[in-house]
Amino acid sequence: MFYRCHVAAVERFVARRIQDPHAVEDITSEVFLAAVRSCRRFDPSGPAPVAWLFGISFRLTADYQRKSARRWRAQSRQKGQRELADDAIERLEQRIDAERAAFALRDELAKIPAQTRSLLELTALDGLSITDAAAALGIAPGAARVRLHRAKTRLRNELADSPLRAVATELDDASRKELHGE
Structure with missing residues (x-):
């Protein structure tokens, strides 16, 4: 019940910070695993449960972003530049305009x-x-x-x-x- 009540809010929180939908799913599940592991430390008289979950989410997304940045830098050093197909360029232009x-x-x-x-x-x-x-x-x-x-x-x-x-x-x-x- 706790999971069902809060999973959508946690997923939205993570999705605003992480672009990869698979990573969003993974981090969201990690948030609830971390919550289960640390539930003894949760103070019901303190902040709302969703605020506690957002605190966990904040830390896990920051960890993911740091690791992703390191991975990206390593991959950038290993890869050369590759050419884009014409349709890929058009899609990129549309996306740039839209965003x-x-x-x-x-x-x-x-x-x-x-x-x-x-x-x-x-x-x-x-x-x-x-x-x-x-x-x-x-x-x-x-x-x-x-x-x-x-x-x-x-x-x-x-x-x-x-x-x-x-x-x-x-x-x-x-x-x-x-x-x-x-």
Whole structure:
């Protein structure tokens, strides 16, 4: 029951950080295995269970990304450049055009420190409260509020004059709702 209640949220969390769907599945299962192994340390009076799982997910995805980067560097040294077929070039051009806005947003998000970016994702995308998100990342709730406010302000300012104005508007709306307790 615990697995069924939380697997979709954990999978979404991991999928935002890892592109390979097979790796997403593997890491998601590793999260629940790690949760079972460390269940004695879970404090039911602490953060929500999903926040605890996101904390485990955060650490496992970071480990995977470090290992992938090492593997990629090693493969890059071993492989030469290969030629692309015409249809592959066309597919790449279509993908680049389709994801231009996503890349711009990703670039702006990349300028935010990883822990603060995760805080933003946990609250905006996963629906955790700031307190639960802070607990998942091991930071104080007050510090989380300050970091979240600064990150939203920075993104709002950076995106205001870009093709991503709609995202900046959504950040404004979200900030207003937080201030008014909606």
